[in-house]
Amino acid sequence: MSLPRLFLDALPNLEGHLVPLGPEAARHLKALRLKPGAALELVLGDSAWTADLAALDRDRALARLVAPLREEREPPMELQACLPLPAQLSLFDEWLPPLVELGATIIQPVVYQRSEFDGAKTAARLERWARIIQSACEQSHRNRLPELRPPMPFAALLTWKAPQKWVAYELATGQANPALGLADLAFTSGPEGGITDEEFAALAAAGWQPVSLGRSILRAVTAPVALLGAVQFELGRAPRP
Numbered sequence: 725m726s727l728p729r730l731f732l733d734a735l736p737n738l739e740g741h742l743v744p745l746g747p748e749a750a751r752h753l754k755a756l757r758l759k760p761g762a763a764l765e766l767v768l769g770d771s772a773w774t775a776d777l778a779a780l781d782r783d784r785a786l787a788r789l790v791a792p793l794r795e796e797r798e799p800p801m802e803l804q805a806c807l808p809l810p811a812q813l814s815l816f817d818e819w820l821p822p823l824v825e826l827g828a829t830i831i832q833p834v835v836y837q838r839s840e841f842d843g844a845k846t847a848a849r850l851e852r853w854a855r856i857i858q859s860a861c862e863q864s865h866r867n868r869l870p871e872l873r874p875p876m877p878f879a880a881l882l883t884w885k886a887p888q889k890w891v892a893y894e895l896a897t898g899q900a901n902p903a904l905g906l907a908d909l910a911f912t913s914g915p916e917g918g919i920t921d922e923e924f925a926a927l928a929a930a931g932w933q934p935v936s937l938g939r940s941i942l943r944a945v946t947a948p949v950a951l952l953g954a955v956q957f958e959l960g961r962a963p964r965p
Contacts, residue, residue: 726865727763727764727765727774728752728753728756728758728764728765728862729764729765729766729767729772729861729862729865730745730749730752730764730765730766730767730787730862731766731767731858731861731862731869732745732766732767732768733768733769741788741789742778742786742787742788743766743768743775743786743787743788743789744784744785744786745784745785745786745787746784746785747783747784749785750780750781750782750783750784750785751782751783753777753780753785754780754782758777758780759777759780760777760778760779760780761776761777762776762777763775763776763777764776764777764787765793765865766787766789767861767867767868770867770868771792772792772793772795772867773789773790773791773792773793774789774790774791774792774793775787775788775789775790776788776790795867796867797864797865797866797867798827798829798866798867798868799827799829799956799959800906800959801906801907801908801909802829802830802886802908802909803826803827803828803829803830803908803909803911803952803955804828804829804830804832804886804908804909804910804911805823805828805830805831805832805870805911805948805952806832806834806881806884806910806911806912807819807823807831807832807833807834807912807913807948808833808834808836808839808912808913808914808915808944809833809834809835809836809839809841809846809875809915810839810915810916810944810945811838811839811840811915811916812916813845813846813849815944815945816833816849816853817852817853817856818945819945819948819949820853820856820857820860821856821859821860821863822949822952823948823949823952824857824860824861824864824866824870825860825863825864825866826949826952826953826955826956827866827952827956828870828952829868829870829871830870830871830873831853831857831870831871831872831873832873832876833846833873833874833875833876834875834876834877834878834880834881834912835875835876835877835878836878836914836915836919836920836923837878837920837922837923838914838915838916838917838918838920839915841875843875846875847874850872850874853872854872857869857870857872878923881912881927881930881932882926882927882929882930883930884910884930886907886908886909886910887905887907887908887909888902888904888905888907888908888909888910888933889909889910889911889930889931889932889933890902890909890910890911890912890932890933890934890935890951891911891912891913891919891924891927891928891932891933891934891935892911892912892913892914892934892935892937892942892947892948892950892951893919893924893934893935893936894918894941894942899933899934901935901936902933902935904955904958904959909955911935911948911951911952911955912927912932912948913944913947913948913951914944914947915944916944918944935951937950937951937954938950
């Protein structure tokens with residue numbers, strides 16, 4: 725059984741160091757019915773540690789660092805998810821957990837032509853999305869929180885810098901799917917209603933390669949998860965260092 729994992733701000737990494745966990749973490753650990761002495765895992769900045777629960781009450785918890793964890797759960801390259809902002813922002817909530825579990829390292833919302841973007845409503849949800857990302861990282865035992873960026877216009881994709889750039893596209897292009905390398909990969913897909921012909925032409929001219937995800941038409945909420953799942957399958961073919 726995996727141990728509970730919590731993400732915290734970076735602290736001096738000293739064995740035996742007592743770390744305050746805060747009210748939200750205390751409530752979570754109480755919900756798990758943990759008692760002082762229970763084993764935990766903490767991620768402090770970029771380092772993961774085993775820890776013991778030293779004290780726990782309703783709104784306060786302390787953990788004692790035991791030893792650094794020698795593990796690597798992160799992908800071998802950046803996986804940059806350039807996600808279309810949907811008309812229903814609640815769909816973004818559905819995207820985040822599986823994309824985080826599948827190793828996305830950057831979450832970049834993109835305003836496509838069919839996104840129906842409302843800046844105020846989107847800004848109000850960024851804090852919620854950050855919490856969802858952290859919860860998904862804890863659940864999947866990742867070592868690093870993905871970077872959640874503020875929304876950017878579609879035009880910014882045309883100057884996006886990445887060695888590999890893929891766009892999930894539902895129409896046949898006559899091109900085979902690109903082979904996956906170990907260089908950083910950016911990927912994007914369309915909102916409800918899809919990518920317009922003009923947007924796809926602009927992406928193709930900017931070096932984004934079309935990727936087919938099968939013959940059926942996928943929902944906007946399905947496409948990026950299917951694409952990243954296929955990437956992780958291919959990464960699983962390569963021997964681990």
